[in-house]
Amino acid sequence: MPDKQLKRIAILGFNLETNRFSPECGEREFRDRGLFYGEDISKDARRPAPVINGGICGFYNVMDAAGPWEPVPIVFASAHPNGPADQKFFDHILDTMRKGLEKAGKLDGVYCCEHGAGLSSENDDPDGEVFALVRRIVGPGVPVIATLDLHANVSDRMVASTDILIAYRTNPHVDAYERGQEAARCMLEMFAGVRPKPASIRIPLVAPSVTLLTAEGHPYGDLIRRGQTRVGPDIMNVSILGGFAWSDTDRNGMTIIVTAREDAAKAKAVARELAIAGWADRERYQTRMTGLADAARMALEAGRDRKRPNLLFCDPADNPGGGGRGNTTYVLQAFVEAGVEDALFGVFNDAALVETAFKAGEGAKIDARFNSAETNEFSLPFTAETVVEKLSDGQFVGTAGMVKGRTVQLGRSCLLSLGGVRIVVISIRQQCLSNDYFQHFGLDAGKARSTVVKSRGHFRAGFQHLFPPERIVEIDVPGLTSCNLANFPWKKLPRPVYPMDPETSWQPPAT
Ligand SMILES: [Zn+2]
Structure with missing residues (x-):
């Protein structure tokens, strides 16, 4: 294939799980875990014992196997979970993404390796900020696909600015690599003409994190497994995000995102079914410490x-x-x-x-x-x-x-x-x-x-x-x-929310 026809895919990401009650972090904390610019992203993703997020490695693995392509690696910033990112540092990352995307010229797709539960000191939705920036620059026709940690707190803007959000399905998270591979396969489907239709529903369930395990016998794992039985020719992805309580945002709450290949009504129906099932099972999210x-x-x-x-x-x-x-x-x-x-x-x-x-x-x-x-x-x-x-x-x-x-x-x-x-x-x-x-x-x-x-x-x-x-x-x-959530001075968390407010009620959206 001549070079000019190679698919050019931008690679970027901002990864921070933020606990609002922890101290702010900045460049030093990102350097401690992984702050990669440009070609260093590709180099680390393809080496035998990488440092960079497994999602990026999985994405490269499938794209490399699918034939020649041209990665356009821009920036990937990841810190160990911490307080909000210092605004200056986050602005610098966002600016680096903007310049990189603008300089890249024509792109065929963008892969964002994101966590999804970030905060910066002056912004409650930096992940949504990243996705909106990407969409603004590449326009509506270019595939924008992101992987998320299953502890992401999903904003409407995150869903609206991307084509597909793919969350981990394991906690402990041992499938970051596989979800990166899935993102690449979805990208290839979009290159072949698929135009995904996502639907998302948030329920007022903020579970103590020790109850969000995905092994057999745990309610969250049961819901994720139920969701996977709905994946097939119509539904390309089901992601169920337990969320991260301590981010303390107005977007906290378990979120179900279903992406259909063609039929938006099917995505909505499956999301609704899973939201109802998740809510009905809420009493099982009990701690035993x-x-x-x-x-x-x-x-x-x-x-x-x-x-x-x-x-x-x-x-x-x-x-x-x-x-x-x-x-x-x-x-x-x-x-x-x-x-x-x-x-x-x-x-x-x-x-x-x-x-x-x-x-x-x-x-x-x-x-x-x-x-x-x-x-x-x-x-x-x-x-x-x-x-x-x-x-x-x-x-x-x-x-x-x-x-x-x-x-x-x-x-x-x-x-x-x-x-x-x-x-x-x-x-x-x-x-x-x-x-x-x-x-x-x-x-x-x-x-x-x-x-x-x-x-x-x-x-x-x-x-x-x-x-x-x-x-x-x-x-x-x-x-x-x-995990005694009642002990925290919540500011933004929507209330009432289960299980902190046992009387919380929720009605599914109308069909
Ligand atoms: Zn996580």
């Missing part, structure tokens, strides 16, 4: 009696994957004070403590001051005598769950021991997604009596070979991502 004293007792018993099964605890309220700072010490302190033996903790975010450990060196005893530099309502200081067991540059390739085959960067990191507890301390804030985060330091959660992770639920994919669900304990402690 364990109090801190009970959790400490369980860990103590697991350490003393080796005939008991070992346990995996998680701290959903300080989940860096939801904007938590990854440094609250409620669980650590309770386990240390209870005298828990043979326990692993990971990963604790404290760059200042890591630097202290590096200065002291491996084998040194230090009075570790947790949270000496960064303190807030939940991240309180805690001091303990520790031994520096290991130091590391914090880079490895993951082998399981969401980091399988991907390069993980923890920043400079160390392993400290305090009595029966060993803790991995990192300097790039993130959640613990697999046993790799311990194995990198020569540890193994499969052998320890107790393991505690700072994560809400994504860790499950990376530990499922070691811990069946009945040996996973969700601990209920305070924090920026606590």
Whole structure:
């Protein structure tokens, strides 16, 4: 095929899951996870252990296999979940997208790899802003397809500005790559003449995030699976977005988006059916968390009696994957004070403590001051005598769950021991997604009596070979991502909303 006929597809994205109650973030936080300009996007997407979002890698995979094409990579900015993006930084990203699209000349399509639950300091819908900008520049006839995290809070503008929105279908998210592949296949269908017809419905259900798992037996997974049975010759995609409560926007609420190949009425009918089913099932979105004293007792018993099964605890309220700072010490302190033996903790975010450990060196005893530099309502200081067991540059390739085959960067990191507890301390804030985060330091959660992770639920994919669900304990402690939603000073969240307001009612749209 001569070059001039190659399909030219712009690649871009802004990825930030925003917790309105967390501190603002800017360029540094995006550089920590991935800020790619131009050709660096294509290079990373095509290398063996990429850093960039799997959606982009999947998109390239299908397009590369379909024949020659011309990617026009512009900018991809991704940060670990955080507070709102600093407005200047977001404006810079938007401006880079605008200039890149204008300079690109004639484009045949645009793929946006977006999260969908973003906020910037002066804008409650930056994702909608990105899509509207793209549409304004390329015009109505050019396919604009986006992938979204299933925690996206979907605005009407996001739907109106794109042709197809494709959300993850797994939580933990292990299908980013496949959804990128799907986006490419949809793009190819549009090149062949399909003109998608989307329909979307939002229901007033803002579920605590620990209840949004997609495994068998969970209501959200059941609804997603029901939606997939409707996909076929008429319906090209069904996306059901659980949303992200802590963004605290007027677009919060579970959203069903159905895209038909031709018939808008069919898309509407399926969306309506799924919205009714989702609403009817609302009472199943219940949390079952364990109090801190009970959790400490369980860990103590697991350490003393080796005939008991070992346990995996998680701290959903300080989940860096939801904007938590990854440094609250409620669980650590309770386990240390209870005298828990043979326990692993990971990963604790404290760059200042890591630097202290590096200065002291491996084998040194230090009075570790947790949270000496960064303190807030939940991240309180805690001091303990520790031994520096290991130091590391914090880079490895993951082998399981969401980091399988991907390069993980923890920043400079160390392993400290305090009595029966060993803790991995990192300097790039993130959640613990697999046993790799311990194995990198020569540890193994499969052998320890107790393991505690700072994560809400994504860790499950990376530990499922070691811990069946009945040996996973969700601990209920305070924090920026606590699932006790009634404790937050909501400003924008539509009320009434279920389950915070049990009397919430909802009527399906007329047929
Ligand atoms: Zn998510």
